[in-house]
Amino acid sequence: MRELQAKIIEELGVKATIDPQEEIERRVGFLTDYLIAANAKGYVLGISGGVDSTLGGRLGQLAAERAREQGLSTEFFAVRLPHHVQADEHHAQAALDFVDPDRRMTFNIGPAVDAFEKEHDLATDRRMSDFNKGNAKARLRMMAQYAIAGDLGLLVIGTDHAAESVTGFFTKYGDGGADVLPLAGLTKRQVRLLTKELGGPEELWNKVPTADLLDDDPGRTDEDELGLAYDDIDDYLEGKEVATAAAERIEWYFNRSRHKRRMPADVSDTWWR
């Protein structure tokens, strides 16, 4: 195994093989215990129709139910956060059916994104790039979830897992902004495996991943943007040998995204040197 590969696996806490039932129990247990320790009223999570939020949502719902069994009045809130009309809305609805949340709502971020873009362009006298606007969409989704959480005493679930964390493939303080990360340490195929194990529909656990943040290229696949296959990322994280070009690309992403896996650097930090 490559030297950096071993370090990354340890830093991200990835297991080469997992027992799906054990991992589900460990993660529902974590969410339940955290809820109780934080004295919170429940969890909120955006449900996109992708596999990560399908799994994160179901785990959140199971934790809310388990805390209720212990006498607390906790609830899981699923929130649809479309940007105007979402092309794969049918997948989002299938995810909601599977998650079976205590409460559901829709908060359309489209009007807020439009207003934000308009003021940006006025202030800077420049058109906001489609890429930058995509990150603004992810941050407005974060704001919507925190607005709901703040009023109702909830915590925000984040869906970051090892296959996104290793490349920094998330928006800093956007989908990267959350209170708890129940999928931490999982590879993408392990996320799929747990979703299947919980009885999720194949159309969701087998779905092609997309950040779906671009107006100009809707549904662009993560693999196309990254120039990497999740199978290679997962193999690398599970300690297997991958082609040198893929390993080097993963390590390049890892090194340039170190700041995304840390608190903001202050004068006493040296990790960035």
Ligand SMILES: Nc1ncnc2c1ncn2[C@@H]1O[C@H](COP(=O)(O)OP(=O)(O)OC[C@H]2O[C@@H]([n+]3cccc(C(=O)O)c3)[C@H](O)[C@@H]2O)[C@@H](O)[C@H]1O
């Ligand atoms: N060395 C450094 N130390 C401290 N901070 C540093 C830094 N370099 C940049 N930064 C800061 O980080 C910012 C760039 O980070 P960020 O704003 O995240 O932007 P960036 O990493 O450039 O873009 C986010 C990427 O994540 C992908 N994404 C986003 C959301 C969801 C998903 C998904 O899979 O669903 C994927 C998206 O497609 C895109 O490729 C810079 O503007 C700067 O403020």
Ligand SMILES: Nc1ncnc2c1ncn2[C@@H]1O[C@H](COP(=O)(O)OP(=O)(O)OP(=O)(O)O)[C@@H](O)[C@H]1O
């Ligand atoms: N349209 C949306 N509606 C609600 N939540 C969203 C939407 N788009 C993104 N999110 C939130 O942002 C998170 C990050 O998006 P990401 O694309 O990584 O996950 P996913 O869509 O659940 O799965 P996949 O990565 O396989 O597409 C999602 O898990 C979800 O919580």
Ligand SMILES: [Mg+2]
């Ligand atoms: Mg997605």
